[in-house]
Amino acid sequence: MSSIAAPTSLPGEEPIEQKNYLNVKTTLSSWLLTGDHKRIAVLYLFSIFFFFILGSIAAGLVRYELTSPTGRIMESETYNKVFSAHGIIMIFFFLIPSIPATFGNFFLPIMVGARDLAFPRLNLASWYVYVVAGILMLTSLCLGGVDTGWTFYPPYSSMYANSQVTLTILAAFLAGFSSIMTGMNFIVTVHKMRAPGMTWFRLPLFVWAHYATAIIMILGTPVVAITLSLVLVERVLRIGIFSPELGGDPVLFQHLFWFYSHPAVYIMVLPGMGVVSELIANFSRKRIFGYEFVAFSSLAIAALGFVVWGHHMFISTQSMYQGIFFSLLSFLVAVPSAIKVFNWTATMYKGHVVLAAPMLYALGFIGLFTIGGLTGLFLSSMGTNIHLTNTYFVVAHFHYVMVGGAMMAFLGGLHYWWPKMFGRMYADNWAQVTALLSFVGFNLTFMPQFIIGWMGMPRRYHYYYFAPEFQAYHIASSLGASVLAVSLILPVFYLGHSLKYGPKAPPNPWGAHGLEWQTDSPPITSNFESIPIVTDEVYDFPEERTEPDTHLAAAATGNGKAKKGGS
Amino acid sequence: MAAIAQETPQEHHGPVHHQFENIVQQNEAYAIGMWTFLVTEIMFFGALFLSYGLYRWRYPVDFSRVHEELNINLGAFNTTVLLVSSFSMALGVHFAQLKDRAKVLKALSVTIACAFTFLVVKYFEYGAKLEHHLFPGANFRPEAEHLHGGNPNVAQMFYSLYFAMTGLHGIHVLVGILVIGFLMLLWVKKNPLVTEDFMPTEMIGLYWHFVDLVWIFLFPLYYLIPK
Numbered sequence: 001m002s003s004i005a006a007p008t009s010l011p012g013e014e015p016i017e018q019k020n021y022l023n024v025k026t027t028l029s030s031w032l033l034t035g036d037h038k039r040i041a042v043l044y045l046f047s048i049f050f051f052f053i054l055g056s057i058a059a060g061l062v063r064y065e066l067t068s069p070t071g072r073i074m075e076s077e078t079y080n081k082v083f084s085a086h087g088i089i090m091i092f093f094f095l096i097p098s099i100p101a102t103f104g105n106f107f108l109p110i111m112v113g114a115r116d117l118a119f120p121r122l123n124l125a126s127w128y129v130y131v132v133a134g135i136l137m138l139t140s141l142c143l144g145g146v147d148t149g150w151t152f153y154p155p156y157s158s159m160y161a162n163s164q165v166t167l168t169i170l171a172a173f174l175a176g177f178s179s180i181m182t183g184m185n186f187i188v189t190v191h192k193m194r195a196p197g198m199t200w201f202r203l204p205l206f207v208w209a210h211y212a213t214a215i216i217m218i219l220g221t222p223v224v225a226i227t228l229s230l231v232l233v234e235r236v237l238r239i240g241i242f243s244p245e246l247g248g249d250p251v252l253f254q255h256l257f258w259f260y261s262h263p264a265v266y267i268m269v270l271p272g273m274g275v276v277s278e279l280i281a282n283f284s285r286k287r288i289f290g291y292e293f294v295a296f297s298s299l300a301i302a303a304l305g306f307v308v309w310g311h312h313m314f315i316s317t318q319s320m321y322q323g324i325f326f327s328l329l330s331f332l333v334a335v336p337s338a339i340k341v342f343n344w345t346a347t348m349y350k351g352h353v354v355l356a357a358p359m360l361y362a363l364g365f366i367g368l369f370t371i372g373g374l375t376g377l378f379l380s381s382m383g384t385n386i387h388l389t390n391t392y393f394v395v396a397h398f399h400y401v402m403v404g405g406a407m408m409a410f411l412g413g414l415h416y417w418w419p420k421m422f423g424r425m426y427a428d429n430w431a432q433v434t435a436l437l438s439f440v441g442f443n444l445t446f447m448p449q450f451i452i453g454w455m456g457m458p459r460r461y462h463y464y465y466f467a468p469e470f471q472a473y474h475i476a477s478s479l480g481a482s483v484l485a486v487s488l489i490l491p492v493f494y495l496g497h498s499l500k501y502g503p504k505a506p507p508n509p510w511g512a513h514g515l516e517w518q519t520d521s522p523p524i525t526s527n528f529e530s531i532p533i534v535t536d537e538v539y540d541f542p543e544e545r546t547e548p549d550t551h552l553a554a555a556a557t558g559n560g561k562a563k564k565g566g567s
Numbered sequence: 568m569a570a571i572a573q574e575t576p577q578e579h580h581g582p583v584h585h586q587f588e589n590i591v592q593q594n595e596a597y598a599i600g601m602w603t604f605l606v607t608e609i610m611f612f613g614a615l616f617l618s619y620g621l622y623r624w625r626y627p628v629d630f631s632r633v634h635e636e637l638n639i640n641l642g643a644f645n646t647t648v649l650l651v652s653s654f655s656m657a658l659g660v661h662f663a664q665l666k667d668r669a670k671v672l673k674a675l676s677v678t679i680a681c682a683f684t685f686l687v688v689k690y691f692e693y694g695a696k697l698e699h700h701l702f703p704g705a706n707f708r709p710e711a712e713h714l715h716g717g718n719p720n721v722a723q724m725f726y727s728l729y730f731a732m733t734g735l736h737g738i739h740v741l742v743g744i745l746v747i748g749f750l751m752l753l754w755v756k757k758n759p760l761v762t763e764d765f766m767p768t769e770m771i772g773l774y775w776h777f778v779d780l781v782w783i784f785l786f787p788l789y790y791l792i793p794k
Binding site for chain 1: 584
């Protein structure tokens with residue numbers, strides 16, 4: 001069998017090739033009308049990549065503007081539109097669908113041992129809804145964009161804003177529906193499509209995390225959908241539900257909005273935690289420490305996520321007693337999150353840790369997510385929150401969780417499953433350097449923001465002539481953003497290169513454990529020749545496989561042992 | 568992980584889709600899928616009910632005064648119509664289980680007829696409100712008699728909620744008509760998807776009962792506010 005990093009040819013490989021999901025049909029319509037969860041995942045991968053580029057360009061503009069205390073290139077209004085575009089695109093069009101709609105779509109059915117998701121046509125519909133939402137978003141950008149921030153607070157958004165609020169809200173509304181469809185599919189698939197012998201406690205933690213995510217998707221997203229559409233009718237028909245002129249309450253909007261949008265941050269990070277659980281277990285060659293605790297902590301995060309939304313509103317008109325409760329409940333979220341971090345760490349203890357690129361991303365995730373999580377506690381304390389809210393401390397906090405967490409996990413997952421999805425190996429040393437670079441770049445970008453945030457730099461300002469001493473920090477941050485950008489551009493080249501020139505991937509290049517590694521790389525359309533019967537436990541690494549000292553050897557021996565024989 | 572060939576992949580025929588092993592698995596997946604969908608619907612309407620609750624709690628007297636403009640008789644008639652439609656839908660599912668095609672079609676026709684009746688009555692109700700300039704927004708300038716002593720701003724809020732909630736419900740009724748119509752078409756064409764498996768009929772029935780149930784809450788909340 002092949003080794004992973006050596007780009008040499010593979011003389012032993014049999015030339016007979018079965019048609020996989022990629023080359024079974026190659027017409028455009030076979031892609032656009034596909035019911036195959038793997039193809040839909042690939043469609044999603046390229047669509048979210050497109051929006052990721054757009055959102056990143058907006059982020060770059062923001063960082064460039066902030067290198068001078070008086071701003072560099074933009075008017076205030078333009079700046080408002082740029083950071084709004086960054087937020088809306090990154091949240092609704094990248095982070096929320098990122099891991100669930102790509103890796104979730106691709107691997108959840110394979111991991112439970114199914115041929116497809118329960119409702120393939122619904123799955124395809126979800127991509128089309130996403131695309132229509134994306135086109136609306138692009139239209140609104142072309143017509144001048146929106147300046148409300150991603151939160152669309154009325155009455156500004158409903159009565160006063162003169163930008164493309166209507167179109168943008170419609171786009172976010174539709175994007176929400178695509179996420180609801182994905183969530184419904186996942187719930188039904190996990191409940192009903194598991195292969196014989198695949199009990200709940202044999203499910204990989206990736207599946208548990210996606211199950212928890214799907215619960216949030218179906219419970220939260222409809223609420224924000226109706227809330228945004230109320231803003232929409234308020235804007236278009238002048239119906240007034242949040243309008244203070246008619247005795248309505250804009251804070252009601254904030255409650256309804258954050259009832260979804262706080263759990264939504266768990267939609268972004270839970271799938272990432274699922275990916276990291278896979279990476280930590282498989283690159284430590286050990287069953288994850290406290291599997292049940294990690295599984296249930298996902299559900300606990302989903303449940304607790306729904307009762308903490310008020311911590312976004314400590315400085316609204318919400319009552320102090322409400323604030324105290326939301327503050328206490330917010331602290332509780334730290335418990336299941338910490339369980340995960342401790343258990344990942346404990347898994348690595350005495351494990352045979354292999355520092356391949358995906359594992360480096362996973363380790364980066366643990367560090368960055370821990371910082372993001374702990375600074376969340378500063379913000380959930382009412383006293384410090386009053387000082388820190390609407391400062392760069394908040395910006396740094398949620399970027400540590402969303403970028404340092406969700407995006408690192410996305411990149412880790414991308415590197416981990418790339419050989420399975422596209423059947424090619426990439427240059428691992430390039431990927432390792434890139435992973436380190438992204439870690440350095442990320443910290444350089446956002447660590448200074450914690451400091452200036454603590455010192456009082458308000459968010460959403462494009463100048464700070466009142467405090468020119470912040471400039472050094474802003475320049476450091478922008479410099480870090482450039483490093484981060486390089487580390488995000490590099491994978492485009494070496495992953496793209498691997499598609500054509502990379503050595504063919506064996507079914508299980510990492511010596512990993514799980515049903516997805518028993519399929520071909522790339523898998524056939526129906527995933528398995530026949531539905532597997534699962535007889536062993538999850539992350540069950542045989543003792544004899546814990547010897548190899550390099551991941552190359554691990555890959556070689558892992559291949560020999562973990563396969564189902566004959567490919 | 569040991570993967571042993573369980574069975575050779577077989578040609579699936581009839582109403583079982585390729586991703587499912589058998590009809591039982593498929594039907595259970597349909598059921599969970601439908602209930603999951605209804606959960607999303609409950610959350611969808613839930614935000615509106617919450618808003619209604621908040622504002623009625625804040626302005627109880629004005630809500631009570633303004634609601635007198637709504638026609639209780641028409642509301643009660645529509646409630647009855649929807650209850651009958653739900654009953655005939657339940658009968659339709661029952662006959663689908665018995666594979667009695669003629670009776671399924673009869674029952675579904677009653678359901679659709681009721682749904683149409685509901686919308687027609689709603690059309691006249693909305694028409695009356697528009698005529699009295701009770702639609703919120705720029706054209707909201709009703710005569711004092713139509714406000715029944717309520718605060719005009721709160722009245723506008725009341726009608727905002729009224730049109731948002733009953734409108735959304737009306738859209739659901741309209742979708743229900745389309746879906747039930749499509750279901751009837753499949754029955755007329757003797758499509759094995761519905762004649763061999765009662766599950767699609769039952770699932771559409773579930774949706775219809777949900778639409779009905781929403782109205783069961785809307786009717787007292789808008790038409791029967793006590794003094």
